[in-house]
Amino acid sequence: MAITDFSPVDRAGAFEASFPSPRKPHTHRRTSMTTSGDNLKRLLDLYRTMARIRAFEETALEAHKAGDIPGPLHVSIGQEAVAAGLCANLRPDDRLTSNHRGHGHAIGKGAEPARMMAELYGRASGYCRGKGGSMHIADFSVGMLGANGVVAGGIPIACGAAQGLKLLKSDAIAVCMFGDGATNRGPFMEGMNWAALYQLPVLFVCEDNGVAAFTAAESVTAGQGVVARAESCGVPGVTVDGNDVLAIEETARDLVASIRRGEGPRLLHARTYRLLGHTSTDPAAWRRAEDVEAARGREPLTRFAKLLQERGATEDALGAIRKQAMDEMVKAREGARAAPWPETAVAFDDVQDVGAVAWAR
């Protein structure tokens, strides 16, 4: 796997066929960005997070292809800027609910890739002791309240987490990650109304990759989009270029600050692009080749690397970050592969305290 070349993995048929032209994102205006030493370090940290997410998922894809990882795998290759820019503004006690495409959210929030990879492998040392897999990674110790296999499933949970935090007089906030597909489910509208009604400390993040499973989102979505829907309920929203990590980082900083000040919920609409298929086995062959090509030109890591070099980072420094990220994930994979399976008895615990069925009764 060529981690040094950040063009997406080229799989058979992956980038052939059609995809409707994405809508033009609203141009987010950045405030002045200097490149003092502190700032460059901060920017390199963002790049490192993106590189680690990319390396994790490329490694996981390889392992899946090799037959090491069972079950479905939903990767977010091409969407890394959202998780990296957002999570740079969160504290460990801020709670985040994720979705089925959540590896990046977990890494951004501070989960350990080695335990994540072990979970993907279904091993005893995984975050869920091998009982969750890719779609249910959680690390409550860093406020990662779990990925979710049901579209929009995390929205009511994030509302409640925010409500609970408010009840406990905490100044932590809740963050809710979902895709464009989730905006067509009932809990989305319920959640917007609910969060605005109780002025909850919650940031909704719509990671709009333009495609709901195998269907172009705009072909199944009426009206003016997610921001208009949120604002109709009184949740202020802003659209940003989700492939511009600095735009995300800066917008999220403002939104998180206002939420933490007690000003109520906000929505961040990040326009991005899912470079691969819905799952690891989906070639997404229905998309137009020219659209995919155009999307590759907006690919967030290459784009940010270019900007970093303009700001004084050397290619060597960036290459070292990428290599370190890939080394970490290769090691995580080796660790996972060598880790033992859970004992069968593990299937029988963590069910409930009272009324659990005994193992081998």
Add this chain to the structure above:
Amino acid sequence: MGAVTLVEAVRLAALQEMRRDNRVWVLGEDVARGGLWGQYKGFLDEFGPERVVSTPISESTIMGAGLGAALVGTRPIIEMRIFDFVMCAMDELVNQIAKVRYMFGGQAKPAVVVRMPHGMWRNSAAQHSQMLEAWFAHLPGVVVVTPSNAADAAGLLVQAIRSDDPVLFFDPKDLWQAPGELADEIAPIPFGKARTVRTGDAATLVSWSAAMPLVEKAAETLAGEGIAVDVLDLRTIWPWDEDAVAASVKKTGRLLVVHEAVEVGGFGAEVVARIVDRAGPTNLKAAKRLGAPRIPIPFAPPLEAAVRVSAEKVVAAVKGML
């Protein structure tokens, strides 16, 4: 305390627990106004709008927000108003609440109580009368509580609020006004322990929730005719007191399980199957269920009455086994 109705008993139980633990709060439609049934009357004045949260008619979010709030360390009582509305929150209940602890490898503690007043009540027709508790006994990860009287309902609600498991609490709404006795300090009643209502050697009658009073009435009638039966109130159908039922059936040799719910695929089938398995078929003279026919609940009073199990049907069923 003395004499109370069932609805007052559960009101006092929740009140006691909210005074005891300030992490406990309640959310649901109209709860700040005392709840549809008066089971939260006075709560808003005592605990304020942050702990007594009247919500929009958004069942998915009522249920899911309860879970989210539990995951950060509060202990919500999720009020569904009427059981049938839980159908609008099935993802949040079945895919989320029942599974978070397991699928996250034990990291999550979904300590919620979901209150769902169920059953036939004053001709409320097909969408406000159902008894589907068997569905939830089938669902790993939850406790299913089905009380039949004031004292049990209060004690089981206290236990439910203190439990770290998600507890589905089926208030028997046809029995809200049933009189009962309650102690000043409401002690928790452990889950999975049946209550022996009366004893006899002729047969074992097992029931729960709204069918319980008519089973007791049937047992009275039978006693008048010289037929003494064991009557057990399961109180919770998951976990359920298999040992108590098995011990009684060992004595009587005959088992009749009675529930208001549809007989086909009802929890009575599970009880009969387990007891037959445990006793061995040759040691049993009879093992039967009695429930509703497999039709929706009709509106017109004579039609609704035809669907209901009744004391007369229980008496006839027992005599048919002797």
